[in-house]
Amino acid sequence: MLGTIILIVVGVLIVIFLLMWVGYYNKFIILSNRIKNSFSQIDVQLKKRADLVPNLMESVKGYMKHEAGIMKDVSDARKALVGANSSNDMGKRVKAGDALQSALGRLFAIAENYPNLKANENFLQFQNELSAIEDKVAYSRQFYNDSILGFDNAVQTFPGNLFAGQKFKSQAGKYIQIPEAERASPKVKF
């Protein structure tokens, strides 16, 4: 009688353990996939930014003939970003994106001196679009960092750490957070 009870209890415990193991395994997979997916979201925005630049240059060209320096900076930064996209180094791609953003920032600052350009519908539209993309880059980085944090926490905290095998433990802490991007609006640090 007692033997049967013990057997049942042990059986139930094993089943619970197995279910938890499966649950946690799936959770870790989902969380690590989220990191990859959220990085590709940053890429999408960087690509959009790079795609807008040639058209922007086209609309600016007529007005800013004497600003060859900045024009060259922007198109160089764009070329660097397109080149970096083919590499596997995430940090490099993000850095190239930042360089393009700052070159564009300088271009827009110089454009302040050209009233005709500032009144150009086309130019204004590009300016709005690029600042919207800037926000999206910032938010996608934030989500990328949040995803890393979510994965690391799940793997390293109790009881997740009991179920995370070597595979996940070695992954945790390996992902590098991207420094938060400057956003048009100030933000609080968490």
Added chain:
Amino acid sequence: MANAKQEKKDVKEGKNQGEAKHMDFRDQIAKNKTKSIVLLIIVFIVFIALGYVIAIAFQLDTFALFILSTIISVFYIWITYAFSDKIALLSVGAKEADPSQYRTLYNSVENMSIASGLPMPKVYIMRGDQINAFATGKNPQHSVICVTEGAIAKLNKQELEGVIGHEMSHVANYDIRFVTIVAVVVGAISIFSQMFLRSLWFGGGRSSDNDRSGGNVIFLVLALVLAILAPIIVKLVQLAISRKREYAADAGSVEFTRYPPGLINALKKIKQENEEPMKVPDAVAPMFFSDTTKQRFAEMFQTHPSIEKRISVLEAM
């Protein structure tokens, strides 16, 4: 106010509070999913219990009424649940927003969808000078965010993002489904009670003429008390849930925007500008970002916590 304490504690904990809240927010989803199922089971039981008590009170064929009430309840729940989002949008006269016309609005929604990692919701717009918004849908894959024209005209980018972030947080937490189910439950119980009270008025005389009615008086009284109290209790529970969810969604919004002043300023503007009450059906009122009418009663009877309280909780973040 538990949230306020939680936030303060988080601030003290320094660097780790972002993740503390993040976990909180995932737990909330699981809790909401379970609560939705439990609620559906409860409404089912209440329907059958009410049907049973009424059947005995009126000396009707218990089994037939049992079957009938089961069929009606399943049908009612299914219909209202299946069409809830469309009914809600239709009842306030919302229309899908044109992306080229509402560029800023689309950008805000897209930003919040990126920050939350959720699919892009459909964007709807409704008439009205009031600053308000709501979210609906069954899950994050099929969600809708609806904003008033007043909100677009009166809020700046950061404020609008705060409001959208709040709605996005309702989507992320599965509040949209939960609130829908709660509304379905409340509606079902009040319909059932009304039916019973009316039938008492018209048909009740028959059974009291009957000699055998003696033993049924207790059941009749029981049914009467149940029919009167059940809708009130469920309504109060619904309001309490709704208020609690608002604090959670405010916190969620800040988690997405990382910019509390946006939401705080939006709430301040609402306090100043929303003088005229909004004309929306009672059933959809709890879904909105802020109260659709001025608060006149004690907080117990409100769908939302007061704006002052929400602001003070946000300022503590």
